[in-house]
Amino acid sequence: MVSEFDLIANYFTRPTRHTKLGVGDDAALISPAHGMELAISVDMLVAGTHFFHDTDAYNLGWKSLAVNVSDMAAMGANPKWTTLAIALPEINELWLSEFSRGFFACAEAFNIDLIGGDTTRGPLTISVQIMGEIPTGKAIKRSGAEAGDDIWVSGTLGSPALALAHLQGKVAIAESALPACLDALHTPMPRTALGLSLRDIANSCIDISDGLLADLGHILEASNLGAQLNLDQLPCHDFLRERLGDPAFQQYPLAGGDDYELVFTAPESQREKISQLSKQLNLPLSLIGETTKYLGLKVNYKNKTLAISKRGFDHFG
Numbered sequence: 268m269v270s271e272f273d274l275i276a277n278y279f280t281r282p283t284r285h286t287k288l289g290v291g292d293d294a295a296l297i298s299p300a301h302g303m304e305l306a307i308s309v310d311m312l313v314a315g316t317h318f319f320h321d322t323d324a325y326n327l328g329w330k331s332l333a334v335n336v337s338d339m340a341a342m343g344a345n346p347k348w349t350t351l352a353i354a355l356p357e358i359n360e361l362w363l364s365e366f367s368r369g370f371f372a373c374a375e376a377f378n379i380d381l382i383g384g385d386t387t388r389g390p391l392t393i394s395v396q397i398m399g400e401i402p403t404g405k406a407i408k409r410s411g412a413e414a415g416d417d418i419w420v421s422g423t424l425g426s427p428a429l430a431l432a433h434l435q436g437k438v439a440i441a442e443s444a445l446p447a448c449l450d451a452l453h454t455p456m457p458r459t460a461l462g463l464s465l466r467d468i469a470n471s472c473i474d475i476s477d478g479l480l481a482d483l484g485h486i487l488e489a490s491n492l493g494a495q496l497n498l499d500q501l502p503c504h505d506f507l508r509e510r511l512g513d514p515a516f517q518q519y520p521l522a523g524g525d526d527y528e529l530v531f532t533a534p535e536s537q538r539e540k541i542s543q544l545s546k547q548l549n550l551p552l553s554l555i556g557e558t559t560k561y562l563g564l565k566v567n568y569k570n571k572t573l574a575i576s577k578r579g580f581d582h583f584g
């Protein structure tokens with residue numbers, strides 16, 4: 268029988284890079300650099316609610332850390348430390364080794380130390396906490412948007428939700444578009460470098476986990492503003508772009524979620540800097556609308572306004 272301690276030693280203990288004391292003691296010790304404050308966030312993923320029970324363990328390991336890294340990016344924080352609390356229904360070493368491989372692949376990609384956690388028996392649940400550094404006072408908050416700000420979004424939107432609908436048999440994605448959409452769903456790439464650069468550019472920022480409209484809605488609410496968006500300008504995979512005239516497909520980029528792209532607002536005076544940043548990071552940054560002092564969220568498509576309900580996207584029929 269493998270003990271809990273063997274599991275921790277085998278699957279959750281790796282050398283650390285910027286930690287005083289990591290896994291193995293009653294608490295970990297870290298010291299943020301001088302002039303920095305800590306950004307802290309936690310996310311819980313429950314099997315059957317947030318992911319399918321049979322989700323590939325490597326992908327699950329990657330994604331459970333990546334969604335937290337994305338929260339750091341949205342604040343303009345540099346992710347450095349993480350803790351992992353995991354409940355396992357049984358000890359399946361093949362599953363554990365794949366999960367840990369995916370988790371550490373993400374940790375290495377973003378230079379993050381796993382510094383502690385908890386391992387227990389129970390319905391499969393994964394709770395990841397993350398801590399990052401921000402120069403004091405430099406965090407990008409939801410509440411900083413100003414009327415007339417440009418609204419920007421990184422990468423493409425809608426592919427993960429489209430992939431999920433495909434797996435559920437609700438749509439059929441063309442063979443040529445499927446790998447890109449599945450990758451976006453299973454191994455999202457948090458926009459850390461973008462978030463760090465936005466500290467001096469953006470007035471507000473959020474990462475898209477629940478869908479563009481819902482998450483942009485949080486910025487608008489916190490900043491007491493409205494917005495208008497142009498659906499024509501939303502960056503989408505070609506497969507989706509070609510179908511954007513079809514109301515059944517409009518929901519994917521607008522309300523699909525799981526994108527883990529950043530939506531941010533910035534004054535018009537930052538346009539040149541933002542397009543340079545896009546080239547420098549080799550990451551598309553699209554101008555998709557503007558904030559307004561009038562409350563409410565208007566989405567235009569080919570000079571027509573779509574009906575959007577408060578709860579999210581409504582097919583306009």
Ligand code: ADP
Nearest residue numbers: 275279290291292293351353382383384385386
């Ligand atoms: P305690 O009972 O004192 O809380 P544990 O036996 O739960 O300690 O854990 C022993 C050590 O292993 C601690 O340093 C803890 O942070 C770490 N640890 C436990 N589970 C995990 C995990 N899933 N990932 C990383 N570290 C873990």
Ligand code: MG
Nearest residue numbers: 293384385386
């Ligand atoms: Mg414990």
